[in-house]
Structure formats: C-alpha cells, structure tokens
Amino acid sequence: MLDIAAADRAAFDASLGIDIANRIIDEGGRRIGPARRRGRGAGINPSGRFEPFARDSFDDGWDSLENLPAFKTDVQVEKPRTIITRNTSPDISFDRSVNPYRGCEHGCVYCFARPSHAYIGLSAGIDFETKLFAKPNAAQLLERELSRPGYEVRSIAIGTNTDPYQPIEKRYGLMREILEVLEAANHPVGIVTKSALVLRDVDILSRMADKGLARVALSVTTMDRKLARTMEPRASTPQKRLDAIRTLNEAGVPTMVMTAPIIPGLNDSEIERLLEAAATAGAKEAGYVLLRLPLEVSQIFKDWLLRHYPDRYRHVLSLLRSMREGKDYDAEWGKRMRGTGPYAHQIKRRFDLAAKRLGLNQDRQSLRTDLFVPPRGNGVQLSLI
Template sequence: MPEQGTNSLRPAARRGRGAVSNETGRYEKQTRQFVEDGWDSLDELPRLRTEVTIERPRKIITRNASPDISFDRSINPYRGCEHGCAYCFARPTHAYMGLSPGLDFETRLFAKPDAAKLLEKELAAPGYEVRPIAIGTNTDPYQPVERQYRIMRDVLEVLAAANHPVGIVTKSALVLRDLDILAPMAEKGLVKVGLSVTSLDHKLSRMMEPRASTPAKRLEAISGLSEAGIPVSIMTAPIVPAINDNEIERLLEAGAAAGATSAGYVLLRLPLEVAPIFKEWLKENFPDRAEHVLSLMRSMRGGKDYDSAWHERQRGRGPYAWQIGRRFELAAKRLRLNERRYDMRTDLFSPPVPVGGQLALL
C-alpha cells in the first residue's frame, strides 16, 4: 500500500522488484499521488504482476552516432526489463510510452514478436551495409519473458542465416539455450557475448538485480559459452562506489577462471529519472552509507548526479574514477584479459531473400 504523500509501495506489494516507487513519466501533463485513506487492508494488497503488451514497430534496427560507443546499430526485442535493476539507464525510455520509469519499467513490458520478420526485410533492403548489430545494450534480450516469446532466438536465426555479425550483452544464463545457433556463428567469426556480473555476493546481486540470473549461474554461462568456442567477456557493470567497487578484482578473476578472454566496466550512470529511482533504492537498502555513495558519485561527475559528456559518461573523472580505472586495468592485465581483439567478420554476409523475391544469379 502506498505511503502517505509518496508514490512508494510497501515491500509486500513490490516483493521481487527493484524500484521503490512509480513516479509519473516526465512527459505527462498530470501526476499521480498515492494517499493512504484507510480503505484498503495490507493483507489484501496483491503483488505486482508482469504485464506484456505486443508492440508492432515498423523497423527493428535502431541507429546511433555516439562517438563513445563501439557500434552504430542495435536491436531491442523488448521495451522495459523484468530484471528490475534500479540503476538501469534505459528506464527513462518508458516515459515515451506514457508510463513510469519506476515500477512500470519492470512490470509493464512491450514485446516485439515481428522483430525477426522486420530484421529480415531490413537486411534485404538494397544498399544495406553490414556492420555488427548489438543486442542487449538497452534492455536484456534474455530477460524472463524471453522463455515464452522466444523473440531473441528468432532474431538470431535470421542473423545466422544471413551470416550477419552480432554482439550480445546479457545478465541471464538463458543465453545457453541458443548455443546451437551461437556456436556455428562463432566458428565463422560472427558473434561475441558479454555476461554482466555486478557482484559475487548472492544477496547483493539479488538486491541490485532482483530477477536476473544468480552470479553462479552467470559464471556457468560464461563457462558454457567458452567451452562452445564463443568469445565471451565479463562485464563488471555498473561499478557503484562503496557498494560493489571492492569486488572489481574478484569479479575479473572469477570471469577469467570461467573462460572469459576479455572484460569491460562501466561506471554507474544516473540520467534523468534514474537518479531519483536509484536514490530511493539506495536509501532503502543502504541507509547507513547512502550519502557517502552519492558523494563519491558526484566527485566523479563534476559535482553533479550525472554528466552526459561523451567519453566521460562511461568512466567518470577525478581521483576516484582514476583509481577504479587503474585497478581494473591492472587486474585485467594480470589475468591476461583483453590481450586479443575480436573483430567480427562482415565479408560473409548474404542478404536474405524477401518473400516473393528472387535469388541472386551470381
């Protein structure tokens, strides 16, 4: 039940979720305010359920020209993410749908079942220039609803048939389901996968990512991918000062032991509505050090909650950010991570033949 004068839900109603509240999106003309009026009983409050709406977009490949991102195109099979990470930088996108970046983001999802058909059409378009497609950079393609909708698998089947390179980032061991597609693609140099592992502490991981795979399962996924010959990276993202930054070396050690050959990290980012959502989560779960965490974050963001400057938004600046970067680099070097660059092949690409189309004569 909401508490007086806030949009926060009591723990019984949001058990298993990350955000504490459900603030109205920034584009709405009206705001919602929950008020305790005494009519409801705590015993009658239902737990929040995941709702999925079917979305029918016209295109599935999203383009970007960001100078500090290594890819220029991506695919998002879903909007919103059930993993429930309070710090997720994709949360503000739910405001475009007239929904809250808070609890709505992780409970009111959008699935794109036509993704594979749209992708096939876009890859077959005259003049398409092949470059690696990134999947999982916004919302996780292997979040729990993927077990039912299997959109990611359909997309991979199209990419495999066209010999199109793809890079995947996920927090889910469900990626192992698609080894039968990924392994043959890896033999051709068409795929690499990154597993994001934020903590080896099961309790902390559950607090940070309520519905993601456990740390042990993610390390098993790294091992399974590696054994199948798929280049795999461990992503220590995000690094949250005074919460999980003490685990940088141990995370890289665990990833390397499991078979990862490369690694990366991203400093916590708090754009737009993510800042108040993360602050609520922080004060609820770590009231004793919340202000210290925020102070350290601001010391790496020019005194602000967030700085969106190119190249600095991922790493931050200042002494504390420098220390995190050097610790990561030294550990990665010691473990011989990032010694080899995996450039996926683009020369094998063969455009799909559209329905009703003709095969190429040559």
C-alpha cells in the first residue's frame, strides 16, 4: 500500500472527499502484488457487481500470498447463437458490430468495456485481461446472418468493445475468417484496433478498400513508451501502430487515428503531436474520446493512477470532474464522449485546429453498400423458392 503523509492525505480528502490510501483498496479488494500482475494493467480484481458475495484475498500470517503464481491468460470457447450486435446510441456512427472475443489481453486500464465481464460472473479487473472467451464459430454465424432475407446492409464495426487483434488472435485467426466472409459478400467493414497484427490481413483489406468496402482506425494514446507500457501493457507500441498506419495507407486502405482516450493532466498535452505523427504516417481522418470511467472502471483507473502517478492523482481527477459536472462519469448521451465545460471546450478546439492544419477530416467518404451479395456458402439456409 502506498504510504501517504498525513498532511497530503488530508489535502486529498478535502479536495476529493475520499481516503485515498485505504478506500480504493477496501472497495476493490486488496491490491495484487507486482509479481503476480506483471504485464497486466489492473492492480485489483474486485468481485463482479452482480455477485452475492465479495471475494477478498488476505495474508493469513504464513506469508503465502506472494507465493501464488502469476496470472496466466486462460481462453475458453464461447458458442453464441448470433454474432451481430445492434445498438441505437446517437453517440456513435454505427448501428451494428461484431466481437469475436470477450475480454481483452491488451489490459488497457481505462477500457470502458471492462464492466461487461460482470455479466458472466467475473471481475472487471485482472479477470477481464486473463479470463478470455473466443467465439470460433463467429465467421459461420456471420455468414448465416448476412444471408437472411431482408437483411439491410450497413457498415459493420469491429473492435468497438474488445480488440479483435489482441494477442490471442495469432492463435485463433477469427478476424481473418470474418474478413473472408465480408469480402466474399462485398460487405463494408470498419475496424478499430491498437495492434499492428492488423497488417497480417492487409491483403484482404486492400482488396476490399479498392471497392470502397473497408477502413481501419488505429488508436494511439501517447508517444511516451513508458506511459503506454503501463497503461496498455500488451498492446503494440505507439511506433508500431504508426508504422501500421503507414503500411495500410501505402496498401490503399483508408486509415484513421483515434487519440482516445484523452486523459486530462496525463496525455492531453500530446494531442497535437499525436495528430502530426499520424498525419505524417498517412492517416486521413482523426477522432478522439474523453476518458470514460463507468462503473468498476473508475476504481480500477484510480488505483492504477495512484500506483504509477500519485503526484498527478488529484490534478487528473479534478480536471476530469470539471468536465463531468463534478462526477467521475456522466453517461448522458451527447456528453459522455466529449464532456462539458471550459476545459472540454479547450480540448475540442485544440483538436479541431490541429486536425484542420494537418488536413485531416477534409474528405470523409462513406463505405459502399450497393455491392452486397448475400452469402450462399456452407451452413447458409437455402431459399425454398
């Protein structure tokens, strides 16, 4: 546990209304030792919010807690009945998405998808990074759903919940199977990732892009490798992501950079630098999202911030709350992505001016939907007429 002087603790309590040294740990379960969580983003593993009992590890006096083995990635097979998820949110530009995996080994400490693990009885902390689920029949399900009579074609987003090119994709190859289905059907797709592994499929993406059917967004949050390694421990390095933008652009695939999330007091000073690096690499579009701390993500991020940047803890949360009407998070549509108030306005102006100067977002083109051909492969129900 971090040792905070009494005077500093009083100052923290006065400005934030919480006991930093104890309350985060007590509410989230005891902090996991560095040896056990090496290479992971979260430092705690709180019980899921729907569980009837809370789990708490403690040392019984035999000094055995630190002798437990390090967390290893465990992948289980999930067999869903459908693969296309639909939404009606006015804050995002797509109404359907595909997620071949549940949970994400990248371990981004700020990931807004972490609370989804609570629906399967697991923690949003270490469990989200180590207890993963793969959907090996994703391509077959997608082919079947695209072939249904009356299917209305719109771009499918992939990577909106967990990264489709996370490390386990090297073993399962589900994304390539999905792209093969989409290419055969001439179906538009937009991909968001933090992984240079996307270059493995540049051949398919290039062919689809030639028809106006594909675009890829790379999320680049910082150019500071130390910050990236602690905040996104198993994602590709910032330079590799920029290299991926360059390679995709050279292959004719429209690319976008997502400077997301913007964390006030931590990486917001890099907005212009990130956009310049991405534009130089060939990105044609750019976007950003303000840090979101829904549900369990709030305590997980706070614990991480206190461990790695204790001197910035009060400043970061103070700025964030100034854009969330005094709260850690405001889920209201129209506000949750960008925030409100003077500091949020300043971030937006800086981003817009830099993007305009660099020629980003000048010529946005929609993906084509008029080339779609319903699949007629194996496993697709044939017409009775």
